[in-house]
Amino acid sequence: xxxxxxxxxxxxxxxxxxxxxxxxxxxxxxxxxxxxxxxxxxxxxxxxxxxxxxxxxxxxxxxxxxxxxxxxxxxxxxxxxxxxxxxxxxxxxxxxxxxxxxxxxxxxxxxxxxxxxxxxxxxxxxxxxxxxxxxxxxxxxxxxxxxxxxxxxxxxxxxxxxxxxxxxxxxxxxxxxxxxxxxxxxxxxxxxxxxxxxxxxxxxxxxxxxxxxxxxxxxxxxxxxxxxxxxxxxxxxxxxxxxxxxxxxxxxxxxxxxxxxxxxxxxxxxxxxxxxxxxxxxxxxxxxxxxxxxxxxxxxxxxxxxxxxxxxxxxxxxxxxxxxxxxxxxxxxxxxxxxxxxxxxxxxxxxxxxxxxxxxxxxxxxxxxxxxxxxxxxxxxxxxxxxxxxxxxxxxxxxxxxxxxxxxxxxxxxxxxxxxxxxxxxxxxxxxxxxxxxxxxxxxxxxxxxxxxxxxxxxxxx
Numbered sequence: 001x002x003x004x005x006x007x008x009x010x011x012x013x014x015x016x017x018x019x020x021x022x023x024x025x026x027x028x029x030x031x032x033x034x035x036x037x038x039x040x041x042x043x044x045x046x047x048x049x050x051x052x053x054x055x056x057x058x059x060x061x062x063x064x065x066x067x068x069x070x071x072x073x074x075x076x077x078x079x080x081x082x083x084x085x086x087x088x089x090x091x092x093x094x095x096x097x098x099x100x101x102x103x104x105x106x107x108x109x110x111x112x113x114x115x116x117x118x119x120x121x122x123x124x125x126x127x128x129x130x131x132x133x134x135x136x137x138x139x140x141x142x143x144x145x146x147x148x149x150x151x152x153x154x155x156x157x158x159x160x161x162x163x164x165x166x167x168x169x170x171x172x173x174x175x176x177x178x179x180x181x182x183x184x185x186x187x188x189x190x191x192x193x194x195x196x197x198x199x200x201x202x203x204x205x206x207x208x209x210x211x212x213x214x215x216x217x218x219x220x221x222x223x224x225x226x227x228x229x230x231x232x233x234x235x236x237x238x239x240x241x242x243x244x245x246x247x248x249x250x251x252x253x254x255x256x257x258x259x260x261x262x263x264x265x266x267x268x269x270x271x272x273x274x275x276x277x278x279x280x281x282x283x284x285x286x287x288x289x290x291x292x293x294x295x296x297x298x299x300x301x302x303x304x305x306x307x308x309x310x311x312x313x314x315x316x317x318x319x320x321x322x323x324x325x326x327x328x329x330x331x332x333x334x335x336x337x338x339x340x341x342x343x344x345x346x347x348x349x350x351x352x353x354x355x356x357x358x359x360x361x362x363x364x365x366x367x368x369x370x371x372x373x374x375x376x377x378x379x380x381x382x383x384x385x386x387x388x389x390x391x392x393x394x395x396x397x398x399x400x401x402x403x404x405x406x407x408x409x410x411x412x413x414x415x416x417x418x419x420x421x422x423x424x425x426x427x428x429x430x431x432x433x434x435x436x437x438x439x440x441x442x443x444x445x446x447x448x449x450x451x452x453x454x455x456x457x458x459x460x461x462x
Contacts, residue, residue, distance in 0.1 A: 038131060038132075038181055038182070038183055038188065038279075039106075039181060039182055039183075039184050040132050040179060040180075040181050041073045041106075041179075041180045041181060041182060042059065042073055042075075042179070042180055043059065043060040043177075043179055044057050044058060044059055044060060044075060044076070044178065045057070045058050045059075045060050045175065045176075045177060046078065046174075046175070046176050046177075046178065047174055047175050048080055048083075048090060048092075048174035049174075050080075050083040050090075050172070050174070053080040053083075054080065055078040055079075055080050055092070057075050057076070057078060059075065060177075073096060073097075073098065073099075073180060074097060074099055076094050076095060076096050076097075076111075076180070077094070077095045077097075078092050078093070078094050078095075079092060079093040079095075080092050081093060081164075083169075083172075085172070087168075088168055088169055088170055088171075088172070089123065089166055089167070089168060089169070090166070090167045090168075090169045090174060091164070091165075091166050092164070092165050092167070093162050093163070093164050093165075094111060094144075094162065094163055094165055095160060095161070095162040096109065096111070096146055096155070096160070096161055096162075096180065097158075097159070097160045098155045098156065098157055098158065098159050098160075099157075099158065104157070104184065105154055105155065105156055105157060105184075105185075106154070106155040106182035106183070106184055107152060107153055107154050107155070107182060107183040107184065107186060107187045107188070108145070108153050108182060108183040108187055108188045108192055109145070109146040109147060109153070109155045109161070109180065109181070109182040110126075110129065110143040110144065110145050110146065110180065110181055110182070111143055111144045111146065111163065111165070111178055111179070111180050112129060112132060112141050112142070112143040112178060112179045112180070112181065113125075113141060113142050113143065113144075113165075113167065113176065113177070113178050114133070114134055114137050114141055114176075114177035114178060114179065115136075115137035115138040115141055116136060116137060116177070117136070118170055118171070118173050119168065119170040120167060120168060120169060120170070120173070120176050121142075121167070121168040122142040122143075122144070122165060122166070122167055122168075123166040123167065123168055124144075124164070124165065124166045125142030125143060125144065125284075126142075126143060126144055126145045126148075126193070127142075127143065127145070127193065127194050127281055127282065127283045128140040128141060128142050128143065128268075128281075128282035128283060128284060129141060129143055129181075129281065129282065130279075130280060130282060131181065131279065132179055132181060134177070140268070140282045140284075142284075144163045144165055145163075145192075145193075146161040146163055147159070147161050152187055152220070153187070153192070155182065187220040188219075188220070188276075189219075189221070189273060189275045189276040189277075189279065190219065190271075190272060190273055190276035190279045190280060190281050191217050191218060191219040191224055191271045191272070191273055191276075191280075191281040192218060192219055192220060192281065193216075193217070193218040193281075194215060194216070194217055194218075194269055194271055194281055194282070194283035195215075195216045195218070196214070196215060196216035196249075197213070197214070197215045197269070197283070197285045198213065198214045198215070199211055199212075199213055199287060199288060200212040200213070200214065202288070202290045203234075203254065203256055203287065203288065203289050203290065204256065204289070204290055204291070204292035205256070205259065205260065205261050205262050205289050205290065205291055205292060206256065206259060206292050207256060207257065207258075207259040208255065208256065208257075208400055209255070209256040209292070210253055210254065210255050210256070211253075211254055212251060212252070212253050212254075213229070213242075213251065213252045213253075213254050213287075214245065214249055214250065214251045214252075215227065215242065215249070215250055215251075215269055215283075215285075216248045216249050216250075217248060217250060217271045217281075218248055219273045219276075221273060221274075221275055223273045223274040223275060224248075224250075224271060224272070224273050225272060225273060225274040226241065226270075226271065226272045227241070227242040227250040227269065227270070227271045228240065228241050228242065228269070228270045228271075229241075229242065229252055229254065229267055229268070229269060229270075230267060230268040230269075230270060231254075231265060231267035231268070231287060232258075233258060233260055233265055234254065234256055234257070234258055234260045234265055234267075234287060234289065235254060235255065235256075235257055235258070236257035236258045237257070239270070240252060240254070254287070256289065260289050261289065262289055262290060262291045263289055264286050264287075264288055264289075265286065265287045265288075265289060266284055266285070266286060267284070267285050267286070267287050268282055268283070268284055268285075269282065269283045269284075269285055270282050295352065295353065295377065295378070295403055295461055295462060296352070296377060296378040296459040296460055296461030296462065297351045297352045297374075297377065297378070297403070297455070297456045297459045297460060297461070297462065298349070298351055298352070298403060298404060298456070298460065298462035299334075299349075299351065299453075299456055300334065300348055300349050300350075300351050300385070300387060300421060300423050301334045301336075301343075301346065301348065301349070301410075301421060303349035303351075303403075303404045303462070304349075304403075304404065304460070304462035306334065308336060308337055309334050309335065309336055309337065309343075310334075310335060310336075310337050311332050311333065311334060311335075311453070313335045313336075313337060313338065313339035317329045317332075317333045318332050318333070318453065319331065319332055319451040319452060319453065319454070320441055320442075320451070323437065326436070326437040327437035327438050327439045327440075328437060328438050328439070328440065328441055328442070329436065329437060330424065330434075330435065330436055330437060330438055330445040330449040331386070331422050331423055331424040331436065331449065331452060332422075332423045332424075332452045332453055333420045333421070333422055333423075334410075334420060334421040334423055335418070335419070335420040335421075339418070340418055340419075341412065341418055341419045342419075343410050343419050343420070344391070344409075344410060344411065344412065344419035345391060345392075345409045345410065345411075345419075346409060346410045347406045347408075347409060347410075348370075348387055348390060348406065348407055348408045348409060348410055348421055349404055349405065349406055349407065350372055350385070350401045350402065350403055350404065350405045350407050351372075351374075351385050351403065351425075351456060352372075352374045352377045352385070352403045353374065353377060353401060353402055353403050354372040354373050354374040354375070354377075354385070354400075354401050355372065355373050355398065355399070355400055355401060356370065356371070356372055356395045356396060356397050356398060356399045356401060356407075357371050357372065357373045357384065357397060357429065357431050358370065358371035358397065358431045359371075359393050359395055359396055359397055360393075362433050365413070365416070365436065366388050366389065366413065366422075366433060367388065367389045367390065367411060367413035367414055367416070368388075368389070368390035368391070368392075368393050368408065368411065369386070369387065369388045369390070369433060370386075370387045370390065370393055370395060370407050370408055371384055371385070371386050371387075371431055372384065372385045372387075372401055372407070373429050377459070378459040378461060380459060381427075382427075382428055382429050383425060383426065383427060383428075383455075384424075384425070384426040384427075384428065384429055384430060384431075384448070385423070385424070385425055385426075386422075386423065386424035386425070386426060387407065387408065387421060387422075387423055388413075388421070388422040388423075388424075389410075389411050389412065389413040389417065389419075389420065389421065389422050390408040390409060390410070390411045390421075391408070391409045391410065391411030391412070392408050392409040392411070393407070393408045394406060394407055394408055395407045395408070403462055404462060422436065423452055424449050424452055425449070425450055425451075425452040425455045425456070426445075426447055426448035426449050426450070427444065427448035427450060428448045430447045430448050432447055434446065434447040434449070435447075
């Protein structure tokens with residue numbers, strides 16, 4: 001999803017404190033009743049001549065009849081700095097002077113750029129508002145905040161403030177609509193800034209992948225009560241709440257419930273305060289979904305290297321070792337160097353990413369067994385890893401597994417053997433327990449067993 005799907009901005013029409021609801025299918029609930037502390041100050045239309053670097057501003061008086069407009073401000077002045085035809089970016093400075101005859105102060109003054117079907121866009125927006133939208137536009141529109149360096153963001157009488165706006169003007173269409181609003185007689189009740197958005201780690205393109213998001217939300221009363229993420233294309237939910245972290249920070253563990261593919265996703269953050277009712281502040285942020293790296297396999301003990309373990313100790317046997325009268329061994333028996341029971345209770349690790357297909361006590365010679373299916377790791381097709389004689393099992397059938405995850409502990413099959421791990425790698429997805437020996441030397445056992453250490457060494461990339 002691209003920002004153009006959230007808003008498109010055509011004519012810079014300077015609308016000062018206008019209230020209305022757009023007629024398009026809403027992305028968000030429409031705020032038909034703005035906060036009583038917000039006032040719409042005017043509406044203008046801007047057109048730019050890039051050759052002479054001049055701007056013409058006209059009040060949109062025909063629109064005043066549809067909105068309650070308090071015309072305290074004179075027409076803003078606009079300086080055209082540059083036009084970059086390669087990026088279709090118009091760079092302007094817009095100056096607002098508070099010369100109202102009542103000597104009224106304004107707080108939290110904002111210049112709102114309106115959307116249209118041309119695709120105009122305020123590239124360097126501070127945040128977004130759902131107030132004072134106009135027919136044919138988006139439900140939220142970007143704005144530039146003024147007097148950010150002044151205490152309480154107050155625009156005093158006779159005060160002058162200038163902000164730089166960088167506006168995307170597709171097809172060299174320089175007609176843009178914009179409005180100015182302010183809070184009066186004091187600061188706004190809703191949050192006034194959403195900032196510092198951060199995606200802490202990569203979010204992978206697989207169902208269930210997670211990443212922690214954090215964001216800073218500021219309001220004048222210090223009573224922010226809800227912060228929500230609107231990104232259903234990833235989360236599968238219309239809204240997902242952040243939880244309060246500390247200070248002004250909020251955090252969210254986002255889950256890729258939709259298995260969203262690799263790409264950049266525009267998401268909306270919506271914040272309200274306890275005293276602002278339904279009036280909210282919004283921001284548009286980008287969430288990155290990355291391709292999950294293709295990893296190979298590691299060893300099931302002392303993952304990933306098997307350092308300190310052996311296949312030749314007292315009770316250790318490796319693939320195709322012969323044991324009279326049973327035959328040739330169809331797996332690897334891992335034990336800690338020194339042999340005996342010195343590895344009882346040591347952790348057993350999943351050799352690769354996968355899903356648990358078997359986890360139960362198979363009485364007799366096997367004891368607790370876990371099997372994990374691995375799908376096409378390192379282009380190997382479907383494989384199954386097999387872990388037997390465990391004392392503890394920490395997983396259940398259906399659990400997603402990450403390479404290196406502890407799935408159980410080394411055991412002795414209820415006292416039948418010295419502690420060790422019987423480990424197999426199998427071609428395919430067989431969940432039959434099978435046998436541990438074969439009467440003849442083979443390259444593949446009756447249940448798809450192959451030389452496990454050779455396989456891991458061939459595909460070692462934990």
